[in-house]
Structure formats: structure tokens, C-alpha cells
Amino acid sequence: MAYISVPEIQRTLPQRYRLVGLKCKKCGYLHFPARKVCKNCGAVEEFEEVKLSGRGKVYSYTVIEQGATVYEHTEEAAVGGAFSVALVELEEGVRVMGQITECDPYSVRVGMEVEAVLRRMYEQDIVRYSFKFRPIRFQGRAERP
């Protein structure tokens, strides 16, 4: 089981809560999650923070059935059964892995437009939150029950 300590969680808070990428000041390459060395030009720690829109399209996805889940998703898999995890390509061009929420996991399709929302994941010392993605088409619809 992967244990993620509280300090580790706090260190990655900007990524987990704000969806912030790091843009290389030398070549402009955008990184998410954050790293110390530019993947493109090798510059070391020369980044500026860029707030990502959280909007993008499903690049690829998979449906995870009950029993095949990683620890972070155990609670909800027990409650909700199968769920979908997708690699989402954001408007800014970076790809982010996240769970798809607020829709039938089997209805997820490549190219589907989604947006990031902050959701409670599970509790381990403190309540852990992370981003999930929901279909944009759900917005503006009549109230859901």
C-alpha cells in the first residue's frame, strides 16, 4: 500500500489543490506536475508558476472495476463500484491523470470535454483531496437529484 505522508501531501499541495504548472523561463516548456529540471532544455529551477485552466479533453482512459483499485481510490470503489480514470490533455497542452466523476464510468470517451473539480479522496491522518474531472456538458443542466 502506498502511504503518502502529511509533509509529502503538503509539499504537493499547489499541484493537488490549485492545478499549477511550472513554465520554464528559458524555453517556455510547461511542466505538470512540477519538477526541478526542465524536461525540454535542462535548465535547473528556472520556472514560473502558471495556473492551469483545468479544462481539457480526455486523451485516453480506462475503467477500473472493483477490486483492481489503487489505495487512494479504495473508499469510493467500495461505495461506488467501477470508476473511470483518464489522461486529460489540458488546454495548455499538459496531460494530467485524474478520475472522471459525475458520470457513468462507461460513458467516458476519448475527446470528451472535461473540467477539473476538487474532491475529497480518502482519509489518512488528514482528509486528502485531489482533482477529479467531470464532463463539461453536465453544466447548465437541470438540478441533479
Ligand SMILES: [Zn+2]
Ligand atoms: Zn526549458
